[in-house]
Amino acid sequence: VAAEPTHFTTSAAAALQRLRTRAPRVHCITNTVAQAFTANVLLAVGAIPSMTVAPEEVPDFTAMADALLINLGTLDPTRRSAALAAIEVAKEGGRPWVLDPVFADISRPRLAFARELVRHEPTVLRLNAAEFVALAGRDPTVQGVAACALETLSIVALTGPTDLVTDGLRHALIENGHPLMAKVTAMGCASSAVAASFLAVEHDRMAAIVAGLVVMGVAGERAAAAARGPGSFAVAMLDALAALSPEDVAGSARIR
Amino acid sequence: VAAEPTHFTTSAAAALQRLRTRAPRVHCITNTVAQAFTANVLLAVGAIPSMTVAPEEVPDFTAMADALLINLGTLDPTRRSAALAAIEVAKEGGRPWVLDPVFADISRPRLAFARELVRHEPTVLRLNAAEFVALAGRDPTVQGVAACALETLSIVALTGPTDLVTDGLRHALIENGHPLMAKVTAMGCASSAVAASFLAVEHDRMAAIVAGLVVMGVAGERAAAAARGPGSFAVAMLDALAALSPEDVAGSARIR
Amino acid sequence: VAAEPTHFTTSAAAALQRLRTRAPRVHCITNTVAQAFTANVLLAVGAIPSMTVAPEEVPDFTAMADALLINLGTLDPTRRSAALAAIEVAKEGGRPWVLDPVFADISRPRLAFARELVRHEPTVLRLNAAEFVALAGRDPTVQGVAACALETLSIVALTGPTDLVTDGLRHALIENGHPLMAKVTAMGCASSAVAASFLAVEHDRMAAIVAGLVVMGVAGERAAAAARGPGSFAVAMLDALAALSPEDVAGSARIR
Numbered sequence: 001v002a003a004e005p006t007h008f009t010t011s012a013a014a015a016l017q018r019l020r021t022r023a024p025r026v027h028c029i030t031n032t033v034a035q036a037f038t039a040n041v042l043l044a045v046g047a048i049p050s051m052t053v054a055p056e057e058v059p060d061f062t063a064m065a066d067a068l069l070i071n072l073g074t075l076d077p078t079r080r081s082a083a084l085a086a087i088e089v090a091k092e093g094g095r096p097w098v099l100d101p102v103f104a105d106i107s108r109p110r111l112a113f114a115r116e117l118v119r120h121e122p123t124v125l126r127l128n129a130a131e132f133v134a135l136a137g138r139d140p141t142v143q144g145v146a147a148c149a150l151e152t153l154s155i156v157a158l159t160g161p162t163d164l165v166t167d168g169l170r171h172a173l174i175e176n177g178h179p180l181m182a183k184v185t186a187m188g189c190a191s192s193a194v195a196a197s198f199l200a201v202e203h204d205r206m207a208a209i210v211a212g213l214v215v216m217g218v219a220g221e222r223a224a225a226a227a228r229g230p231g232s233f234a235v236a237m238l239d240a241l242a243a244l245s246p247e248d249v250a251g252s253a254r255i256r
Numbered sequence: 257v258a259a260e261p262t263h264f265t266t267s268a269a270a271a272l273q274r275l276r277t278r279a280p281r282v283h284c285i286t287n288t289v290a291q292a293f294t295a296n297v298l299l300a301v302g303a304i305p306s307m308t309v310a311p312e313e314v315p316d317f318t319a320m321a322d323a324l325l326i327n328l329g330t331l332d333p334t335r336r337s338a339a340l341a342a343i344e345v346a347k348e349g350g351r352p353w354v355l356d357p358v359f360a361d362i363s364r365p366r367l368a369f370a371r372e373l374v375r376h377e378p379t380v381l382r383l384n385a386a387e388f389v390a391l392a393g394r395d396p397t398v399q400g401v402a403a404c405a406l407e408t409l410s411i412v413a414l415t416g417p418t419d420l421v422t423d424g425l426r427h428a429l430i431e432n433g434h435p436l437m438a439k440v441t442a443m444g445c446a447s448s449a450v451a452a453s454f455l456a457v458e459h460d461r462m463a464a465i466v467a468g469l470v471v472m473g474v475a476g477e478r479a480a481a482a483a484r485g486p487g488s489f490a491v492a493m494l495d496a497l498a499a500l501s502p503e504d505v506a507g508s509a510r511i512r
Numbered sequence: 513v514a515a516e517p518t519h520f521t522t523s524a525a526a527a528l529q530r531l532r533t534r535a536p537r538v539h540c541i542t543n544t545v546a547q548a549f550t551a552n553v554l555l556a557v558g559a560i561p562s563m564t565v566a567p568e569e570v571p572d573f574t575a576m577a578d579a580l581l582i583n584l585g586t587l588d589p590t591r592r593s594a595a596l597a598a599i600e601v602a603k604e605g606g607r608p609w610v611l612d613p614v615f616a617d618i619s620r621p622r623l624a625f626a627r628e629l630v631r632h633e634p635t636v637l638r639l640n641a642a643e644f645v646a647l648a649g650r651d652p653t654v655q656g657v658a659a660c661a662l663e664t665l666s667i668v669a670l671t672g673p674t675d676l677v678t679d680g681l682r683h684a685l686i687e688n689g690h691p692l693m694a695k696v697t698a699m700g701c702a703s704s705a706v707a708a709s710f711l712a713v714e715h716d717r718m719a720a721i722v723a724g725l726v727v728m729g730v731a732g733e734r735a736a737a738a739a740r741g742p743g744s745f746a747v748a749m750l751d752a753l754a755a756l757s758p759e760d761v762a763g764s765a766r767i768r
Binding site for chain 3: 060061234
């Protein structure tokens with residue numbers, strides 16, 4: 001069943017307000033391409049990022065964090081060890097974590113590792129249609145994604161021109177966003193990090209991921225209005241995220 | 257002999273048109289400093305970047321790619337293994353590849369590895385004058401560079417205020433560009449990646465590398481007109497690359 | 513005793529002039545998040561960055577450099593080896609070096625390594641209050657920081673809304689800067705790199721670090737005036753650094 005959109009809009013605005021007050025720490029095991037932009041996006045939205053992948057450091061950083069991101073880009077042996085160590089600490093501490101299996105459709109070792117991590121039951125699995133098909137072996141329809149959510153016990157967020165978020169029973173469709181978001185490297189990686197930051201301040205996991213994607217989508221729309229191409233768009237995205245108010249979210253969210 | 261400049265101008269415009277239509281994949285083994293900017297430059301010009309250097313992932317990504325970039329910055333043991341694995345896959349698949357031996361004039365281990373890779377006959381060797389002198393042991397004159405191209409069986413692109421491209425028999429000089437390009441880190445690394453993307457859509461290897469350098473140079477001129485310094489220049493460069501039309505290339509190329 | 517502020521203002525302006533003329537090389541062992549922004553900040557201010565952390569390459573790059581930065585972010589085993597190798601070469605060559613123990617308050621292995629490096633007597637130790645407390649075991653007061661400087665034989669630069677620089681006998685307080693500097697990842701890391709670049713052109717170590725922090729602070733104030741948020745601020749920061757004249761420094765420094 002489609003979830004109540006007004007509920008998610010209201011909770012997204014409230015979650016952004018809490019995020020600004022609490023400034024949650026998000027530890028990111030993410031790829032070297034995405035690290036700097038992801039850190040700047042988290043700072044802009046109001047969270048505090050940390051980024052080390054050194055396995056001996058990851059337990060301390062994860063223990064201090066309110067949420068965890070595991071992104072499988074540039075998946076070297078260090079990142080594999082770091083991901084497993086971080087997930088263990090996050091689960092022990094009851095911390096939410098997001099898995100982003102970027103490009104798992106292209107690299108077979110990465111796909112195998114993504115499947116291993118899914119068995120650890122990520123709070124949220126965020127991916128695009130090609131990654132979903134490779135990982136879940138299903139069509140990227142509402143039914144297929146819902147079935148994946150029920151199997152994995154994760155919220156699944158399938159992002160694209162329209163984002164689909166489902167826990168297997170309810171679903172929400174988010175229409176916010178702009179095509180320029182696909183022309184900036186690491187925009188999807190950064191969205192996963194923002195979703196993690198909202199999990200730190202919103203206990204309803206589905207409402208949290210909807211809030212994160214709506215905030216990114218509304219900021220993307222505002223940034224596009226100020227941009228002259230993908231370079232100025234990425235810059236304007238950071239400005240828009242920092243300037244975004246809960247009222248902006250309430251007024252511009254397009255959830256159905 | 258100097259090649260026919262009108263031919264290269266026409267083919268550069270046509271190659272940009274094909275690049276936009278085909279959106280070739282370019283796998284980049286490049287340094288950690290350059291990864292994000294290179295990915296954004298490739299997206300802006302119309303290509304699809306991938307960036308992993310994890311040796312176990314590199315074969316799958318290279319097999320899916322239409323062209324390969326090997327940049328020797330931040331040359332750790334992982335990048336050495338990745339480069340060798342990627343070159344093997346690219347050669348097996350008949351894929352073009354570009355070697356960028358950045359700072360090989362400073363690091364002796366890097367210079368030795370660059371010499372080893374040159375023996376694998378890169379499609380294009382792109383470098384600056386100091387790197388050329390260290391690698392080729394010749395003066396960076398038209399004659400010296402042409403001799404290097406004949407010896408290595410590579411197209412050699414010596415970049416600087418004027419870019420020189422030669423296959424040993426023909427040469428082209430490209431006057432496009434702007435001094436601010438030297439004030440942004442990874443601009444040269446990104447130029448090599450763009451050259452690789454053009455090799456994927458233009459079979460005349462010399463025309464392809466000329467097209468890549470002209471596109472970067474014309475975009476640089478347009479970006480400089482909109483910039484207030486190196487920060488806004490880098491942003492405007494991405495905007496200019498995305499906005500550049502084949503007609504812009506035909507009208508602004510300065511090749512002799 | 514508080515040092516003579518007029519002296520530091522005059523020497524900062526003169527040091528910027530020399531930096532522009534001499535274009536010193538700064539080798540940076542720094543974290544993957546900070547590498548690109550740090551390189552662009554160094555290029556903007558007028559220095560020449562290099563960034564490899566591959567242990568076999570670090571000796572050649574450090575031997576060619578005029579100053580060295582050791583930043584402990586994303587502290588993997590490669591970075592540990594690279595740091596030790598670089599410090600050895602820098603000390604042999606009498607080159608100044610800056611230690612930035614970023615987030616040493618969070619990661620115990622990083623804190624232990626920071627303590628080991630402090631025993632090698634860095635020319636400058638730059639850190640924030642939380643890192644200082646963890647590393648020095650003292651309160652971040654003028655007296656506490658001065659005691660740390662006397663013990664470590666390093667200039668200590670404690671940065672925050674007001675920056676404190678002391679050699680244990682003299683101290684200077686720098687009021688320049690803007691709150692947006694804390695909203696851009698790697699801004700502190702880049703400040704440490706700029707401090708290293710000034711050590712290459714100013715023999716009075718305390719004057720050098722004051723110059724570096726004043727230049728960053730004045731550029732930050734000018735960038736903020738042109739910014740619409742943290743994204744455009746980071747871009748404007750690079751533009752402001754490149755445009756900053758010695759006269760601007762002399763006119764805008766707020767040192768006491």
